[in-house]
Amino acid sequence: MIQYPVLAADAVVGVTAPSSGVPEELHDLLKTASMRLRRQGHEVIIQETAWTQESVRSAPAAKRAEEFHELMKNDKVGLILPPWGGELLIEALEFINFADLKNKWVLGYSDTSTLLLAITLQTGIATAHGTNLIDLRGEYTDLTTGMWKKVLSTQRGSFILQTSSSHYQKQWKHDEPSPCVFHLTELTEWKTVSGKPAVMKGRLLGGCVDTIRHLIGTPYGDVKSFRNTYLPGKPLLWYMENCELSPTDLRRSLVQMKYAGWFENCGGVLFGRSAVNASVDGYSAENVYRELAEELGVPVVYDIDCGHQPPQITFINGAWAEAEVDPAGKGTILQHFI
Template identity: 65%
Template sequence: MITYPFLDKGATIGVTAPSSGVSVGLHNLLKQACDRLEQRGYGVAVGETAWTQEKAKSAPAIKRAKELQDMMENDQISLIFPPWGGELFIELLANLDFSKFENKWILGYSDTSLLLFVVTLKRGIATAHGTNLIDLRGEFSDDTTAMWEKVLSTKAGSSIVQYSSAAYQKEWQHDKPSPCVFHLNEQTEWKSIAAGQAPVKVEGRLLGGCIDVIRHVIGTPYGDVRHFQENVIQNEPILWYLENCELSTADLRRSLVQMKLAGWFANCSGILFGRSPANTPVDGYTAEDVYQELSEELQVPIIYDVDCGHVPPQITFINGTYAEVEVADGKGVVTQHFKP
């Protein structure tokens, strides 16, 4: 069964950097984000690793693991909220005692999604794939991003509905700061494979993350999807959501085939793919070609260009919830049921 944390208003949020920390020149961004949380009534406990960054990581793996472990065991902290993702969270896996993790939220995306993925697989604790802390530094958040609070404050047994964004950010414009951080100026359109643009509905237990990083636990004790499906969600179908940060279409295809060969797509009800800054075509081979082939092979619907990943804003997807996703006329509705 799935266990759901709950975020109380006024709770303490732990900020640690299990992957990349914040270099000195960007400390003002982290301070702004923490100040915004405090203005909303939360307590904020910032660890040492959040303030450092060298050689593609915030600190040596042992130090990062200890700080994360301590925060996960601290019953005064209700949410673990890394500044952002990074590159090398995978180094921590062998240094963490997941059996001692308390039932609390972890929120983020990119490299953080590997932490989310493993915690849900190994412990059956729901985890939150959504905004990074740094992206909350603005004067306000867009409607899609702002839902993270309501989603994390949903009680077990209840449901929460989210809608596709009206617009997304095509590229970062750091030289033109915005009051809400993002520059949302491209019309959002959720698309589907196998059903053309006809309405599509899929449902199942949500599971996924950044394919660049979660693929690396295939065949390890940290990526036992079969055990999760048989023993935690009692063979309910899995509705995968995946997003591509840096892979070419050929590498994306290889990764998806590996996931299929590893049995990760057994009893899969559908796949959601986030908008991607990558998906570079190889010899005319596009992401849409990849989606079409996968849909035909698995005989499941595929929805793509959803609000998930490195092209903001992001819907808050909860690993472990039973979700219903409906798409029609380019718009999407995501209903997540917090069922055991």
């Protein structure tokens, strides 16, 4: 049975950096984001690694895992929220005692999704792919991102509906700060490979394809055991976002996932928007999506609200979900905490 944490209104938020920390010149971002949470009634505990960064890491792998466990063992903490992702979280997995993890939320995206997926596959504890801490530093938050609290507050046995955003951010403009952090200038349109409306169902798993692909063949990426334990005979519904992979590298990664059995009994695949979808010798991301849909025989939806072109829907690894896309390119994600 999947375990679902429940976020209390006054939950204590623990901040640690299992991948990248915040360099000194950007400490104001961390301070501002923490202040926003405190003003909303949350105590915020910031661990040492959140303030440090050297050679693409916040700290040595064992130190990062140690801090994560400290927050896990702290009964006051209801949510662990890294400042952002990074590059080498995978190094810390061997130092994490998954059998000792408590039923509390871990939220984030990018490289943080490496940890999220590993936790859910190893333990059956639901994890949350959505906003990171730094992106909560604005004076206000857009409606899509702002759903994270309602999603994490959902009780077991209940459900939560999220809808596609009206607009998204095409590129980051750090030299033009705005009150809501994101510059939501582009019209959002969820697209299907078929060009027709789509409906898909399954238990959610996913994350940043750049990093979660490296769990294949390791103890931390045992999708088959998870499937047999938590949804025998039921489909998986995959969501993925691409940070840096070219279409050819994305294709290689998806083929490897298929060979590893990750797409067995798959109900569909959802892909987030990406700024790196330039074609390679005429081979585009749309070609990748179309080929995957043909090979798996399932609906494939892309340009959804997930990843490095915000805002982001909060996806719960382990939740039973129903995803729909209508003829106008509007989408919904209904997640059941069962």
